[in-house]
Amino acid sequence: MMEKSDRGNRKVQYLIAFSVSLVSVAMGTYTAWPGPVMPKFHDNETGILVTDEEISWIVAISSPGFVSGNLISRFVIDKYGRRATMLGSVIPIIIASLIAVFTVQTWPLYLVRFLWGLGVGVNATTANLYLAEIADKEIRGSLGLISRYMFSFGNLLMMCVGPFVSYKTLNYMLLGLPIIHLLASFWIPESPYYYLKEGKVDNARKVLRKIRGCKDEKILEDQLLQMHTDVKNDMRHSTSARELFTGKKYRRALVISTGLKFSQIAAGQLIIQEYLGLIMKESESEMALSTVFIIVGSLRFIVGVLASFLVDKLGRRPLLIYSYGGTGIFLLFIGIYFFLVQALNISIPSFNFVPLAGIISSSIISGLGFQSLIIVVPAEIFPLNVKAVAMTYISVFGGALNFVITKAYQSIKDYSGLYGVFWVFAAGSLFGCIFSIIYVPETKGKSLTEIQVELQGVLYERSEVKKLNEVICQDDHDGCRELKELVSKNSNHV
Known part of the structure; x- marks a missing residue:
């Protein structure tokens, strides 16, 4: 009977995840926006004169916006709830899209990218937390990856459409995506964990009955009691940042999430996507840029679908280890190619395919592994009392690091050429491989409570x-x- 109930309720959970993740389509388009747009600026196709230095700021400025969004979510996610926070994140995105449509100067583009980053930052933190709280443990990984799948679909839309339409037309098209999300997400319920945290047990029971589809009241009450027990136990401790950084029980989760986020950003996959058009121009590839964007976007989309199936079948740890290692190897080969061409001035036209092949291969491997899991593992390994603080910290840390590396891209490239850039990325990826081998545990198929017992050991106090x-x-x-x-x-x- 439990099995049958689970199959029914999981349809509701997947539908909720789909509605929540519609904003990830918009997030994917905004993130991929620099890829097809930067060459338009470089070739003076936009009517806006932009220098290489200004391009580096346009690309990088979204990271401070992302950090700001995460800081905002820290203060509103527990006060107003997960649902209201996710819906509110659409407001800065719509404002930014309107500015992008009408601006004819460079400086408003900084504001556009900042506001896009802010909206993405608020939603990314909140949606990951929300989906981890409403999902059954057996499908928590794949459910959380629906947003990644939709994000990849947004990337695909931008890369397929961006090269073929004018700059103005592209910005007009971006206006509709956040509005669709807003309309589709009004029906979603609040997280039962949030209601229990607020002492609203009856509201939590109604939501739990809706998302679990459980007709057996005994089973429902057992689940509610277990959740309430876990919530009360977690909330006995402080929810402050000081508690997170000084509490011994959170230390291992903090090290794991920090190491994974550092290596994800240092592997440079987001930066490669944003500078893809300009990188391909320097690679002397004979393939048209529009074709490159379509191929890369399509493969990322397919990989996003595959990742949602693999994460709860193969486990988190093996995917992290092999994806970091494989990505690092391909980035290393790209760096060697650019070293031969740019540093040693060796012409190797028969190997001009190496940068594109390496970028595609690293994108596929990273998408199947750490790029997808980086939003799943942190949401699983922190207890409820510090989860909002922890998720905010991880996103702020990632956003700040991404800003530094993105802004440094042009400086590293000017100093050492593209080979230096790709060798830095390769080092970051190989670090992630070693780190995952040493520190990261397997969380597949475990309840949030079981994960805490493993991470905290004797420090975990279950009431x-x-x-x-x-x-x-x-x-x-x-x-x-x-x-x-x-x-x-x-x-x-x-």
């Missing part, structure tokens, strides 16, 4: 039902009274 009555529910508010009733019902069944 028994009796202790929960005696210690946690000392106040006589509605949430505690309802929890006591749940405990009583479950005790009667034992």
